[in-house]
Amino acid sequence: MNRLDTSDPDFAQQFHALHDWDANLDPQIEVRVxxxxxTVRDRGDAALRExxxxxxxxxxxxxAELEIPRSAWDAALHGLEPTQRVALEEAAQRIRSYHEHQRSVGWTFTEADGTMLGxxxxxxxxxxxYVPGGKAAYPSSVLxxxxxxxxxxxxxxxxxxxxPQGQVNPWVLAAAAIAGVDRVFCIGGAQAVAALAYGTESVPAVDKIVGPGNIYVATAKRMVFGRVGIDMIAGPSEILVISDGSAPAEWLAWDLLSQAEHDEIAQSIFISWDDAxxxxxxxAVDAALDVLDRAPIARKSWADRGAVIRVRDRAEACAIADRIAPEHLELAVQNPEDWLADIHNAGAIFMGIHSCEALGDYVAGPNHVLPTGGSARFSSPLGVYDFxxxxxxxxxxxxxxxxxGQIAERLALGEGLTAHARSAACRIPEAGS
Amino acid sequence: MNRLDTSDPDFAQQFHALHDWDANLDPQIEVRVxxxxxTVRDRGDAALRExxxxxxxxxxxxxAELEIPRSAWDAALHGLEPTQRVALEEAAQRIRSYHEHQRSVGWTFTEADGTMLGxxxxxxxxxxxYVPGGKAAYPSSVLxxxxxxxxxxxxxxxxxxxxPQGQVNPWVLAAAAIAGVDRVFCIGGAQAVAALAYGTESVPAVDKIVGPGNIYVATAKRMVFGRVGIDMIAGPSEILVISDGSAPAEWLAWDLLSQAEHDEIAQSIFISWDDAxxxxxxxAVDAALDVLDRAPIARKSWADRGAVIRVRDRAEACAIADRIAPEHLELAVQNPEDWLADIHNAGAIFMGIHSCEALGDYVAGPNHVLPTGGSARFSSPLGVYDFxxxxxxxxxxxxxxxxxGQIAERLALGEGLTAHARSAACRIPEAGS
Known part of the structure; x- marks a missing residue:
């Protein structure tokens, strides 16, 4: 793991190296995608099947076999062990309740002369x-x-x-049944993105594509952007934990590793001013790594991309958090509400020592699709507003x-756009008429 | 101009040809961009100046000469003819008032056990x-x-x-002074987008880049998307006018041409069921073309991309509008409010015969940056929500x-993510403790 200290003379340089992860734009991948x-756009189902x-x-x-019929999802749902099913349904219910707060409504207002705007x-x-398949298929992602x-x-x-190889994750199908999905197709990769964007004989064209995927999926989404809407291009997942020592070290170790176990390029960063x-x-992280199922992944993530940053004080911790703009920020501190005014960039803020990221990943209610790679500076969690x-x-x-019309005419003439000016002017009654 | 009739047997094919305009992805442009x-990312100001x-x-x-100092904008503002300045300021004031309705505020709620979400x-x-330069520089775009x-x-x-060649449009600088811009740089093209995305010694890196531009600008924006936010990639501008014959033909001709005069690839479509x-x-369009300043552009746009679609009735008109998902939709009809329930896709809806697009382009208040190329199916006018x-x-x-934590633990174990499960579980007090 990388050790940084804000009082080191070369901190700025080290921090830059840690933080500046640019998505690799492999031109070869772009050509293949x-x-x-x-091909899918031009040849439809035939290409999709190939x-x-x-x-x-x-x-x-x-x-027709590209579609997984609803009977199969229902069977998957009924096949779940009852406590599993209840967990999935309770999570879905909480996610739904939270997101209902994001609904917005239109508005209109009428001006004195009767003009209505809205x-x-x-x-x-x-x-x-888009839901990734195979072993890494996550029902929570469907929800x-x-x-x-x-x-x-x-x-x-x-x-x-x-x-892949016919492997279907029944949890994923059960989640589709719970979450309000209408149709499921067993396709993936760039070909699935193309089918959704352009439509084929079997797959209807959609207006927007969301969901995580590998570099082929991300590249395809970027390519069809404009034809359809897309969500953010997701990078590796990250967590930043700021601790004042209020939480047991072991708790924080699990929090850091819950990010690291996702992916070798996931990033877990720990910040404190308390040396001990x-x-x-x-x-505690080292001890936890010894008993973790996905230890090989987590160990590599923590070793290569993980970091511990020693800061002088809370102000430095906040400044670094703002520069990182983390996907997940845990404020494992007393009175976390006092910190909010000093934190501007974070996808989700987990406040206090009881609010671990895992709660947010599954069940608290807020979305776990969050801006990665510093994009919390300008983008938001996935939400109702995206749909x-x-x-x-x-x-x-x-x-x-x-x-x-008089104002529009004047400005249009200033821009040299005569038809605009005439279009406005013809609706102005002539003086005296 | 293209003439279509929904009762023609080959209407579907003709409509497809008219409507299916795919952005040309010239690989050569991508390589150059x-x-x-x-180069700008790696060499900063030196590259920008070159x-x-x-x-x-x-x-x-x-x-330092890449920046246009505020004194120059102030001079431009004071140099405007007073009626011009008033027009620009009144437009700015109306745009501001409308957009203030788009402000949104955060929210929190607290559950029975004291958990706060928000x-x-x-x-x-x-x-x-990004503001295009030279002759086509539009102050309204700045606002x-x-x-x-x-x-x-x-x-x-x-x-x-x-x-270009040192040509500065004083209206554009005046608009910057009025609109709340903080700094102005005289750079353009892909190099300006790169400078804004990565920052140089002189140009500060931003969080999001918005504004129209040519294919180089659009390609550069697509490329830096993820590093920074971007607005929609704008395609050619379009208007769809649906008329029941309430408006004088001449008014509608100017409306159609106010789109056509923008660009040879702009698209103006007129729909009615009234043959006469x-x-x-x-x-009226032909007559208007004879007196239009930008007739060569408008004539080509109307000839190649323009269309008149004869429909059987109002229901067909609405169905076609929804398929086109026009940037601008003029409902030049009696009781346009009765139509709204049947129209789902449009960037801006101009209701009634007095609401011409030119009012919206300049002064009504709503934004004139609107989803083009059918993207009104999934995206929105530029607004406060984009910032x-x-x-x-x-x-x-x-x-x-x-x-x-119990639910999260169960779901995490279902996904095979042990650290997530442990992170949740360690915060559950042991039974009896």
């Missing part, structure tokens, strides 16, 4: 949810992506999940057209 | 506004991009505008951690 996307056979080892007798908000008609869309009122939610506490946490669109409403009265 | 972006000399013919004695909303810290950012509370608004009215509008970010807040009480 472009070929897949255009790629699914080639990449996932799944042979289909007809395009903004209308409507749900998207059809959305695609977190589908429920906000469902709460927004999206009419049709299409889920795609690859089933720092050593306790470092030791609606707004339209401006302009209903000018005759008097409004006369008054505003 | 990538070189510019990486490109500005090469592409804009502007030689700078030092990097969502915080903060403005972005620093935003870049429409900068004012929502200013209303959102963005701390620093950086504007870039190329000044259709012929009047077609004739804020949200953070989830999770403050679990000890009782909440105990209760939710």
């Amino acid at each position: 472009r070929e897949i996307v255009t 790629y699914t056979e080639r990449f996932d080892g799944v042979t289909t007798a007809s395009a 903004q209308r908000i409507l749900p998207l008609a059809r959305v695609g949810i 977190m992506n589908a429920i906000p869309a469902h709460v927004a009122g999206v009419k049709e939610i299409i889920m795609t999940v690859p089933t 506490h720092i050593e306790s946490v470092v030791n 609606v669109k707004r339209s401006s409403l302009i209903h000018s009265s005759p008097a409004g057209a006369a008054r505003l | 990538r070189e510019i972006v990486t 490109y500005t000399e090469r592409f804009d013919g502007v030689t700078t004695a030092s990097a 969502q915080r909303i903060l403005p972005l810290a620093r935003v870049g506004i 429409m991009n900068a004012i929502p950012a200013h209303v959102a509370g963005v701390k620093e608004i950086i504007m870039t505008v190329p000044t 009215h259709i012929e009047s509008v077609v004739n 804020v970010k949200r953070s989830s807040l999770i403050h679990s009480s000890p009782a909440g951690a105990a209760r939710l």
Whole structure:
């Protein structure tokens, strides 16, 4: 793990190296993804079936087999052990309740001359949810992506999940049944993204594609952006824990490793000003690594990308948090509410020693799809607002057209746009008429 | 102009050809833009000055000359003819008032066991506004991009505008002074986007880049997306006018041409079920083209991309509007409010015969940066919401951690994530303790 200290003369340089992770834009991947996307666009189901056979080892007798029927999800749901099913349903219920607070409504106002202005908000008609397949298929990811869309009122939610070598995760199907998904297709990779963006004979074209995926999926999403909406391009997951020593070192060690166990390039950073506490946490991480199932992954993540930053004080801790703009920020401190004014950039803020990230990943209610790689500076957790669109409403009265038309005409002439000027001017009654 | 009729047997095919405009992804442009972006990222001001000399013919004695000082904008503002200045200021005031309705506030709620959940909303810290330069520099574009950012509370608004051969549009500088811009740099193209995304010695790195631009600018924005936020990639502008014959044909002709005069690839579409009215509008467009300043552009746009679609009835008109998902929709009809329930996809809806697009372009108040190319299906006008970010807040009480921790533990074990499970479990008091 990397050890940094803000009082070191080369701290700035070390911090930059730790923090400046740029997404690798491999031109070769882009070329391959472009070929897949255009082939699916042009050849539809036939291409989709070929790629699914080639990449996932799944042979289909007809395009209809690309869809997983609802009876299979229902069977998966009923097949869950009862306590598992209750856990999934309770999580779904809490996620739904939280996201209902994100609903927004349109508005209008009318000016003195009768001109009405406003903004209308409507749900998207059809959305695609990409769910990674195979062993790393996460039912929580299905809930977190589908429920906000469902709460927004999206009419049709299409889920795609690859089933490599026919491997289907029953939890994922059960989650689809709970979350309000309408149809599920067993496709993945760039070909699934292309099918959702352009539509094939079997897969309907959607208006927006959300959900995590590997570099091929991310590259394909970037490529079809504009044709459809997409969510943020997700980078490796990160957690930043700031501790004043209030929490047991062991708790914090598990928190740091809950990020590290995701992925070798996941990043866990621990910040404190308390030297003894720092050593306790470092030791607790080492001890925890010895008993962790996914220790090989977590060990590499912690060794290569993990960091412990010793700061002078709370002010430095906040400043570093703002520069990192972490996906997850744990304020494992007394009175965390007093810290909020000094923290501006974070996807989710876990306040106090009882608020571990794992609660937020599954069940607290807020979304676990969060801005990574510093993008919390400018973007937000996935939410209901990502599944609606707004339209401006302009209903000018005759008097409004006369008054505003004069301004519009003047500005249009200033820009050299005669037709704009005439369009406004023809609605101004002539003087005396 | 293209003539379509929904009762023609090949209408579907003709409509597809008219509507399916895919952004051309020229790989050569991508290669050139990538070189510019990486060079500016790696070499900063030196590269920026070289490109500005090469592409804009502007030689700078030092990097400081890349900035246009506030004194120059103030001079531009004071140099405006008084009626021009009043028009610009009144437009700015109306745009500001409308956008103030888009402000949103965070919220929290506390559950029975003391667990607090919520969502915080903060403005972005620093935003870049790209403004095209030269002859097509539009002051209205400065207002429409900068004012929502200013209303959102963005701390620093950086504007870039190329000044080809030293050509500066004083209206654009005056608009910057009015709209709340903080700094202006005379740079453009992919190099300006790169400078805003990565920062140079002179140009500060921003959190998000918005504003229209040519294919180089759009490609660069797509490339830096993720490093910074971007607004929608804008395509050619479009208007769809649906008319029941209530408005004089001449008015509608100017409305159609106010789109066509923008660009040879802009698209104006007229829909009606009234044959005599259709012929009047077609004739009025031809007559108007004869007296239009930008006739060569408008004529080509109308000839190649323009269309008149005869429909059977209002229901067909609405269905086509929804498929086109136009940037601008004019409902030049009696009782336009009765139509809204049947229209789902449009960037801005201009209701009634007095609400021409030109009012919305300049002064009505709603934003003129609107989703193009059918993206109104999933995206929204530029607004205050584009200049804020949200953070989830999770403050679990000890009782909440105990209760939710059990669910999180179960779901984490179901996903095979042991550290997540342990992180949740360690906060559950042991039975009897």
